[in-house]
Amino acid sequence: MPRHSRVFRSFLISYIVILIIPSIAGYMSYRTSISVTQNLAIENSVTQLQKSKEILERRMAEVEGFTRQLAINQDLNILMNEKKSGDQTNVYGIWKMMRDILTFGQTNDFLQNFFIYLANYNVILTPGSAYFRPEHYYENFHYNDLTLAEWKQTILGKTHRSEVLPLRPFVSKGVQTAVLTYMQSLPLDSFSGSSPATVVVLIDKNTIGSLLSGITDRYGGWAHISDGEGRTVAAKGIGEPDMEALAADARFDKDKVSQFYDDDLVITIRSDASGWVYRAGIPRQVLLENANKIKSITWTVTGIALGVGLLVGLFLAYRNSAPINRLVTVMKEQFGTDAGEGRNEYDFLHGNISDMITNNKRLESELHRQLPLVRDAFLKRLIAGEFQSREEILAAAAQANTGIYGNSGYVCILQINGYSGMDSVEILNELNAARLILKQAMFDLAGFLLMTDLGSDKIVIVFASKEAETGSELGRNEIGGLLHQLSERAFSEYRISVTAALGDRFAAETEVSQSFERAKMTLEYAVNSNRKGILWFDEIQVESATYYYPLDAELRLIGTIRAGEIEEAKRIFQSIMVQNTENRELSVEMKHQLVGELKGTFLKLLDQKTFLESDLFESLKNRIIGIQETEKTETIQAEIDGVMEILCGLITSRKNDSHTRTVEQIKQFIAENYSYSELTLYRVAEQVERPEKYISQLFKEVTGMNLSDHLEKVRMDHAVRLLRQNAYTVDEISMKVGYNSSHSFRRAFKRVTGVSPSSYRQTEED
Template structure:
């Protein structure tokens, strides 16, 4: 939508609002149908569950009635009270008892399978059979998860009062099934220990499930009956959820009659007689079958209406907003104008942009001293190791040292040594400000930075390459003397100025600063004041000069491929150790070893390992001898120059590959109107400013000019083909506006697109 103006979007909103109304009506109808269908399904399922519950309770009441009839059966009482006389059993009494119990199974299908156990005879009576050994009965009828001893102990060996065993696997003459078991001991008032007799009714799950078939046949889904402890009595259907979740771990509220669990509507009712829980699950898709038809029709009609309405709205909105959009495109994309039209943007926002720009410019001017101070501190401390880094940091800070050669001076205010109270710090702060302002008045520049509470660092640099450095020293000495005289006469401020040796490039500023520090220490040690120069304090040392920061700068310079700077650093090291110091033979050999070690460290880089010159450079470094001081410096400088040449060659190859990658990407995406410098930089994974400068250095032309040339070349081909209009060609070569395309084409070719086509024809 960024291609269209706010007028277009605002015009389209009214059409969209009107088209949303039937969608809202359809959604409300859809929700109403869901509510009605759900309510009807809940009522029907609840009614069916209630009927199932009542029927099952009646059947179970009949089972309990069966056991009570057995309890008052005289034949059973006789058998229970008789004593077992060895192997002589009351065969007639048992036969008579069998004939009595056979008639019960004909009136209730829950009594199809039961047995009566007489403990004094150790006999099991079933309809039609008598087992004088329980193990014979167990061989044909047993629980799959129980052994004979477990069954005899838990079932036959205990007293039971109207107990139910939940659903368990059961083997009925070799056939596997699942059953619910009802148990009652005789006489009915048996409480503990073993009872003389008991009745066990085995109810097949299928018999109970038949009562639930009405719900699953109508809606599908599943039904479940569980006891008060949550153990399953009977179940039917598919898609049964996890029982642990139904028991409370899945968020099912037992007090709710209906609620959704996963994709099922669960209906629940609880028996007040025995606490059994009856549940039915109706799949959501079956429940919403009718509602989904309404949903399909509603969204189909609404979608067609929306599509047609949007097409008409797009056409009308584009026709009315095109002139305004072309006007706004001249000034750029009207971003940040939400809630305002383009006229407001053109009239009011430009003035606001100018005010913001002025405010930003003022803020930048205010921040310039801080940015320059931070740059100067980094330069002096040696954080910027190569000229490439220095130029990048100077460009970022929009500053520099205004020259390539010069001196670094440290001014230390006298009279405050060892004092650090708040009053003293305030005085020192005022003194530093006075000295910097006085220096500005005298010299017209303030290339200074604070360094501690009582020190100021000044960089004296000039663009001219002075051949006789005495003139520069005299000017600096005169300026410092004027500064000292005025500071003392007007403010009674005295200071010591320590000046380092001359630096010949920006990378030597840190070395000159280190020399100034050494000079200041020497001045304190010898109790000197005024202006002290580095060459006036010859260092007598038993050690060589090759500090860590100088080594890091040399490494960074060679990595950047700056041959001249590397030679300058090596020459500085040689001067410091031959002219400024007198080294012993051992120290000289140690220094040479350090220099060779630095060069060998650099060799362990991917750039040199893959260059093919690794072995040659390594042999040259190892072959350097410390005995000949005259040829040592030249040899090491030549090795450093060779390494810089390898780095430059690798850089050129990398730059060429990057430029080719940019050209290939532009050739593929030139027709994209959103192709910007940011997109290209994102593709080649380099900063925008970097690829812009790199492309200019390698090809000699700007990247924007190259993109315009590629687009114009393709535009010329399309014009010669004659299949497209000028407006179509402008969009095909990546222009949002045909007016912009015409101007660009005329700027490149000298004629308009129409004239070019006519001349070609």
Template sequence: MSYQTAINVTESVSIENGVTQLQKSKELLERRMAEVEGFTRQLAINQDLGILMNENGTGSQANVYGIWKMMKDVLTFGQTNDFLKQFYVYLSNYDVVLTPGSAYFRPEHYYENYHYPGMPFEEWKSGVLETTHRSEIMALRPFMENKTETSVVTYMQSLPLDSFNGASPAVVVVLIDQKMITDPLSGLTDRYGGWIHIADGNGHTVGLRGADEEQVTALAKDRDFDGGKLSQFYEEDLVITIKSDTTGWVYRAGIPKAALMESANQIKFISWTVTGIALFVGLIVGLLLSYRNSAPIIRIIGVMKEQFGPGQEEGAHRNEFDFLHGNIAQMLTQHKRLESEVVRQAPLVRDAFFKRLLAGEFQTRDEIIAAAVQSNAGLNGDVGYVGILQVNGYPLLDNVEVLNELNAARLILKQALIDSGSSVRMTDTGSDKIVFLFAFPDLEGASGLGKEEVAKTLESVSRRAFEEFRISVTVVLGGLFQTITEVSQSYEQAKGTLDVAVHQNRKELTWFEDTRHESATYHYPLELELRLIGTVRAGELDEARRILASIVSQNTEQRELSYEMKGQLAGEMKGTFLKLLDQKVFMEAESFEETKNRIIAIQPSEPLEVIQEELDDVMETLCEVVRSRKNDSHMRTIEAIKAYVQSAYGDSALTLYRVAEQVERPEKYISQLFKEVTGVNLSDYLENVRMEHASILLKHEALTVDEIAAKVGYNSSHSFRRAFKRVTGVSPSVFRQSALDG
């Protein structure tokens, strides 16, 4: 058992170490590649280079000073990033290649010293220098540098950045040596004798160490090898694979089994030796600790007696452990009752969520998602249709018998919808109507086969209800909603469609699109305006832009407005944003007057598309104000937390709950916020504060370690010693001695 455990532990630790090292190396390489891209963007805005690109290099003398100054500028870029040690800039108008420290007034001269073996000069010139590139990466290939062969990955970017197909004024080419790419991963090859392979999104090799191209190619083609698996054993190696979400590169490392088993065999020997000693020593230590650790239990019992009292009179003769057992059993019973009540209320909570969604009470998409998760009411998708199913033949609902009959009819129809096999959400609205919602993962599925499935399902339910129970129904569907924030809009369309269907006595399934007609009035309901205001106040720019685009689409694509109506709509939209500016957060912003003037300057006579663009810019400004204010609020909260911890660190009862209570925020909120802003957990920060003060106290001989532990908030000196060594690396006694010696 010890040996098997050793193997499992060694394997898991090796995988964890390999994954960690791969992950860190991946992040380092991505940062370096991002710096390379940033380097090209800096060149794009370089004034000297811009002047050179726009000069006419033919028929006149070369701008020698400009080229010299440009060379001086580019020389400094390679001092901060190893990936920028070797690069060149080609100016097509001068036909010159600029490198750090040199200028080649003919590409042929550069090609003599620096070229790709197997790539002729004309192919290099046409494919690299005279072609437009947009952050392109050429896979790993041999490269000759002053008669020294190496392997490089080539990054190419045309300037200016918005260059189109064809020749561009300038091309920046960065040559990244393979060693610079694989060096961060050398720990895996040097420590275990393994190999590493880095490939781009097309499978072309970017970096290779410890293996050859044939081996990694054979590995990728082997059907027994799963390229998407994090870790797996392949032949004699443990292969770890990580894919970058940013660049699409695949990082793969192989660790020989022999290296893994070497550590396992050492652990096997140690395990057999230590196990016997540990059994004996463990029995002795266990007896001592069992007595010592009973003290906290006695304290817990005392606290519970103070909180709950002695209990029933017959409980006065019970011992402490019987008392503890009885109270814990009572808490468990109450917990089970609460749990059963929550389960019983779950359908009501889901129904309430659905009704709020239909009524448009949610302001943002994040609010809808949070409420859906809290009520466990998944919608299965973001796009779909809302419809209404009305039972016919009950115009007057004036007695109990009719209501009971309608209740039975609704139950039958709901069961028929469930039995249809489609994923549908339902709720009642009135005594004779059922509102239902079909949702799909994407727009293509909803408007294609999804629409056919909805129609087929509803026609089947209507036919079954009439044939088996003689229940006649009218079924209508609203327009397609393309995000869950538009569900209420689709519901309103369904209600309007139902009025038309009932008025025209339609028997077949009726879609909103079948009843639409041209209207001289604009579409800008109050709930849509409130949702737009809510998303801007929350700083959700993308959602606000989507709502504004929906408003414009409703009034341009689905309506033909007169000039007067369009002007009134534009005035309403301007009024909405002027209402937003009345909020305190915007009135205190520096950009308040400028933003207000921009809104007032919008002319109703302009096309709605132009007004939309102008309001998009206004929303971007307002959302930036909200995000800035949120960041300021977060920093104030973090400073309040730090100040409270600094003042109360000596309280052994200081917990996350106490801190949350002090700053008047939820526990989970401050825990996540502190981690996001500071990069460390709140518990780790508290521990570091305590250790800082303990270090100061240890320099004074008057206090014992136990006294210091109590002063910095530890009930147990043993826990304090472990925490101190974990943070500082030495025990309290060693730290005190070194401080005295110093």
């Protein structure tokens, strides 16, 4: 089986190798794209974390700026420097200060929750409220891990200079949360002991977390900010135990900007201003989401491509190996299966094809060597009148490469004089040498001519040329001059005397035998009258004791009519009539016999199956029988011409019917198989069982159109219908109408219709 042969496997392996090469290139491109995508995702994540850091530092700077504005506030300076006398309190000043700080929380969400502690009044000012006893403020706002006394001591009782407390649990009006605390003592030059005033800003963890949501919301990971001592400043999406475990793990490098830890990409950046450490954890799966999409698409496309490529490879390997396997099978049947053992199919084919080429060349050489014999046999059959029709003559002439078809001329018989008895070997050898000398001399004088031996002392020469076809005397004079030169040269150099007898001119290949018979009659006349030199048929006196209607002329006439060649049949009949009316004087009895013979010839023709089945059989038969021998020769000739026209017309009609059926069969086959891209002239010829050249000429003759043009028209008609339906793309339509290439289809469509397929479809839609 072809699919199990070594040729099939060789083709398949080569296709697989070709398929693997782009797959490797695709894999390398895939790995590169994955790496680029991963690096780009890391870079974007670092940029996002850097932006969060910048925003947070900018907000903290605004908080610090807020404390500096308070430091230069005149009303606050008055309040914190006043000395309290008894129970008197500067209520108006405190109220005015509360009103002034109320607007700060509206411009910065970090200033939503802050207070100012005035030590001299023991008052806590908040936006909108004043607590004349800190215990009241502590009841609503306090740290979980600080008592009132500890809070007063660490927060209110100490001097702070831009101090930040890390994130710690906090209760705000009963709500549990965690805050980052920023503290600044006023005035700014307070360094030790107690200070007149302290500004405390409480930043809720959710407020800080909103700055980190760009990372956590986008990637679903976590973010963490710690101060220089590792204490948590802010966190989102991760707990303190997890961060402690991360910091304690030896696998984690704290100095790396980006690294994979477990299933997360951990990004670390440090603030040069505050020393804070910003970390973000992004899940590997989310980070490489685009890369995974690329991976999925790449593997899917690659898998489909490999699968389809393998199927295509199997198909192509089978298709390409099948002809070779069939050829190998045929050769093994011819040369034996043992010839292929131990060798692969290519070596087997190479060896046998080499032998075939060698044998073909040997045969071709042998044919060239035998070509003179083939020509000689063809010429003997031609002058003997053995061919039945002009088509048969032309086919045999083409096979023998004679060059006679399409020409006219004269037949000449050269007789070597001086040899009366030819009963000894010596005389026969001399005659053989003389014939060779005469042939070579004629070849030297005139070039290639058709020549053959006629007995031991005669040579037949056919002078055929285009000039003789015109009927002018130029051809005849040239032939006479050549024969005269030949005669003088043969006699002067070799003492060979010859007599040349020529028949009358033949106007077609079918009349060569007739010219030969006339040359024989001329030679017979020359021998009987002891004439020497060159003698033409029209120079002799022809006896008219009988009519001229030889058997070969009758056979040629019958064969020509059977072939439907009316012009050739009329030419042969005209030649017969000329010989009997112009070159002979027939008596009344001979004329009657000639007409009877002609009627008998046509009655024999009617016995053929073609004419017996015709509706015109009876009328033709009666018409032939009704020809009267007593009528004028012109009337008889016209009547026979009419009969021949009807007979040839019947033959031609039958041929045309057969041709029409063949053409219809071709059209039907094309209509059923136009979508097959391998539909070629060879396939059509194989279907109708005719030669390719024959069906090509036949189709053009019957339809007036080339077969290839008809196939293209059928395909374009179906393409137009599909374009109007608007159900397929142009590429799909090109495949459906038998084109392997959409470019070839577009070019053919524009050549036939004048517009491109797309333009045609748009025009139909409009």
